[in-house]
Amino acid sequence: MTQELTSPSPAPQAAGTGRGPGWWRDAVIYQVYVRSFADSDGDGIGDLRGARERLPYLKDLGVDAVWLTPFYASPQADGGYDVADYRAVDPLFGTLQDADDLIRTAHDLGLRVIVDIVPNHTSDRHPWFQDPELARQRYLFRPGKGESGELPPNDWESVFGGPAWTRTDRGDWYLHLFAPEQPDLNWDNPEVHTEFEAIMRFWLDLGVDGFRVDVAHGMIKAPGLPDIGHGAQAQLIGAQVLPFFDQDGVHAIHRAWRRLLDGYGDAHGKHVIGVAEAWAPTSERLALYVRPDELHQAFNFQFLNAPWQADALRSVIDASLAATASVGAPTTWVLSNHDVVRHTTRLGGSLARARAATLLMLALPGSAYLYQGEELGLPEVTDLPDEVRQDPAFFRGGRATGAAGPGTDTEAAPDGVAAGGQDGFRDGCRVPLPWSGELPPYGFGPGGSWLPQPADWGGLTVAAQTGNPASTLELYRAALELRRRLPGLGDGTMSWAPAPDGVLAFTRPGLLCTVNTQGHDVGLPAPGTPLLSSAPVTVDGATAQLPGDSCTWWAI
Ligand code: GLC
Numbered sequence: 001m002t003q004e005l006t007s008p009s010p011a012p013q014a015a016g017t018g019r020g021p022g023w024w025r026d027a028v029i030y031q032v033y034v035r036s037f038a039d040s041d042g043d044g045i046g047d048l049r050g051a052r053e054r055l056p057y058l059k060d061l062g063v064d065a066v067w068l069t070p071f072y073a074s075p076q077a078d079g080g081y082d083v084a085d086y087r088a089v090d091p092l093f094g095t096l097q098d099a100d101d102l103i104r105t106a107h108d109l110g111l112r113v114i115v116d117i118v119p120n121h122t123s124d125r126h127p128w129f130q131d132p133e134l135a136r137q138r139y140l141f142r143p144g145k146g147e148s149g150e151l152p153p154n155d156w157e158s159v160f161g162g163p164a165w166t167r168t169d170r171g172d173w174y175l176h177l178f179a180p181e182q183p184d185l186n187w188d189n190p191e192v193h194t195e196f197e198a199i200m201r202f203w204l205d206l207g208v209d210g211f212r213v214d215v216a217h218g219m220i221k222a223p224g225l226p227d228i229g230h231g232a233q234a235q236l237i238g239a240q241v242l243p244f245f246d247q248d249g250v251h252a253i254h255r256a257w258r259r260l261l262d263g264y265g266d267a268h269g270k271h272v273i274g275v276a277e278a279w280a281p282t283s284e285r286l287a288l289y290v291r292p293d294e295l296h297q298a299f300n301f302q303f304l305n306a307p308w309q310a311d312a313l314r315s316v317i318d319a320s321l322a323a324t325a326s327v328g329a330p331t332t333w334v335l336s337n338h339d340v341v342r343h344t345t346r347l348g349g350s351l352a353r354a355r356a357a358t359l360l361m362l363a364l365p366g367s368a369y370l371y372q373g374e375e376l377g378l379p380e381v382t383d384l385p386d387e388v389r390q391d392p393a394f395f396r397g398g399r400a401t402g403a404a405g406p407g408t409d410t411e412a413a414p415d416g417v418a419a420g421g422q423d424g425f426r427d428g429c430r431v432p433l434p435w436s437g438e439l440p441p442y443g444f445g446p447g448g449s450w451l452p453q454p455a456d457w458g459g460l461t462v463a464a465q466t467g468n469p470a471s472t473l474e475l476y477r478a479a480l481e482l483r484r485r486l487p488g489l490g491d492g493t494m495s496w497a498p499a500p501d502g503v504l505a506f507t508r509p510g511l512l513c514t515v516n517t518q519g520h521d522v523g524l525p526a527p528g529t530p531l532l533s534s535a536p537v538t539v540d541g542a543t544a545q546l547p548g549d550s551c552t553w554w555a556i
Helices: 048-053 055-061 096-108 132-138 190-205 250-268 283-290 301-305 310-325 351-363 392-396 472-485
Strands: 028-032 065-068 085-089 112-117 165-167 173-175 210-213 273-276 332-334 367-371 503-508 511-516 522-525 529-533 538-540 543-546 550-555
Touching (some): 048 096, 085 096, 096 112, 112 190, 283 310, 301 310, 351 503, 351 511, 472 529, 511 543
Parallel strands (some): 065 112
Antiparallel strands (some): 165 173, 503 511, 511 550, 529 550
16 A cells, blocks of 8 residues: 655755754644645545645744644544554545655745654554454454453443444454544554554655654553443543553653654754643643653643633643643643634634634743634534534544543533534534635635535635734734744743733733733733734723733733
């Protein structure tokens, strides 16, 4: 299945993508969910050529890097997180040459490229799983319980619902923490380690600048695979250490990968990074993934899960900064991704709050992740008919993913919109992007779109928002431009300033940021001159009126 490149390329070394002093520490990284970003061939599914054509848009938006979700050969049982060949591009998304072209074009524009790596499980169509002998060594097979082995080996539940075990026609059972089409690998087998290191080198040789490590907390299971004895395990993910997640043994794998990434970077004069998608019960346990000899970043889902309340936000920010400072890593911030309800909807269906939350995030020290479409203020699509749904969790009656985590059922979620998406599932945040025009597919591509786009998205397209200073797109552009202009805003210091109830205020090098989480105006002594605000702020003499649900950056 592996494709040959017509012209193998050395790692691109364009201006702006060389080594630099720890570029990831304050980078703004834009998540491209390839299937829903831009379609070049009219099959209604986004692809690598489509993404490449739109890279100038991302450059103009002002991000530093893109993270591409899996585009590898896959039966697509879980949106490509079921990989059958880690070195091949799925024909749905293009060819290896398209991937090479995309990486080169990104580098020419000064954008770095991060790709997903999925080490906890493969597709059941992977050649290893297809070969019964290899499968027994490289996956987690166990005999069943009960008189004739008819019961699963333990009580673990799949994140997507139902038992985490499936019985083969040979009579034994294999573990799959996600869908049955995603068997878990046996990381006690050294060949698994060797293979993933080789896969990383393959993509590094193609020029990528790093990896987003899928389920980075999952590869190692507790010895003996003990029962949990609790009926609702998906609710516990991230709330406590479970025998299948956040086991201490995963850190040895991350240490080995850090050695590989550093070694590769040293040899090629660049920094290549690893980003953990890890669910840990506390900020302290999450920080273990970013110790100096482990991965460079970990997604901060505690921030994503925080309700829109000043006190709660402040404690999450303090806990995140303290935990990462304890290991010398930068903090990351994220509000939306392909597994959770878009933050416009999650924060009470309020675009005002979403815009304010984004300005807050971009004012905090560290690195920030944006999810495609949030710069347009897209809401979650909550009325998808059952027949178009593709999230495997929908068909298994489980929760969307471990990434939904505890705490996503925030008080802020509006009625009828569970925090995991429409009925708790993930298709509603994956609807293809609207680029232009008044009617679907809104310039997504020359054909249709794999999920239907709402009829009222004409005003939300990139074309409709471009040049309109009141638009969410221009707010993102302005914020990212200021972030670049103000030295130290990314990775510098931060101190809290006094503020009325329900308001946060903090200083950063060159600015003061206020966040009014109340739904009504709040007056306070004007802290300086407004630089950028998510809603019109008024300054009357020495007094400023902060609009309800707003964030303002002040020059001080
Ligand atoms: C991660 C991905 C999610 C996927 C799961 C299984 O949580 O973000 O989309 O379903 O891993 O690979």
